[in-house]
Amino acid sequence: MTRHFLVDTDLSQSEQNEVLDLALELKKAPYSASTYAGEGTGRKTVAVIFDKTSTRTRVSFATGIADLGGVPLIIGSGESQLGHKESITDTARVLERMVSTIVWRTYAQAGLEEMAAASSVPVINALSDDYHPCQLLADLLTIREHKGKLAGLTMAYFGDAANNMANSYLLAGVTAGMHVRIAGPEGYLPEQRIVDAANKRAVETGGSVLITTDPA
CATH class of the missing domain: 3.40.50.1370 (Aspartate/ornithine carbamoyltransferase)
Incomplete structure (x- = not known):
């Protein structure tokens, strides 16, 4: 079953701790993991879709994907048919055949949920009107670093x-x-x-x- 990260509670407490533990390891050794290196039958392209403008989110996702051995495919607003000439479901079915993960910074949470329901690859919420779960992982990491x-x-x-x-x-x-x-x-x-x-x-x-x- 494909796991998605659309809202903070998609991770259990133990899973959240596991993510933060790994993040601490990667901060010490940024190139020690190669999750998206595409070994064997793996695919290494990650679609990073931005309906909303961004600086930090765009750069951090692109850099993180690259540091993990992947290739970020940045798709800006107006650069695709998503939500215009093609439905979200159709877009998900196209992307899942070509990328290993879909990251989407968008407006309605319902759009992310529709994308995830139609996608066989993980969908990650890079910000929606309702939630910003990746930002909170970063904030919690900082708190843990300072407070232990x-x-x-x-x-x-x-x-x-x-x-x-x-x-x-x-x-x-x-x-x-x-x-x-x-x-x-x-x-x-x-x-x-x-x-x-x-x-x-x-x-x-x-x-x-x-x-x-x-x-x-």
């Missing part, structure tokens, strides 16, 4: 929290076993479905959730 652990720590988010970053802080944080505190004004807090998903994961990991309008 994640589980049991408290992480606070202040401000406009009706967005993809607050959603991912909630879900990724509790997946790590953290106590996540979200403070924002009325009308700018995470949707209840996100809070419910975070609470469900927190029960499994020992984390906790607090949503409040009180910054104190």
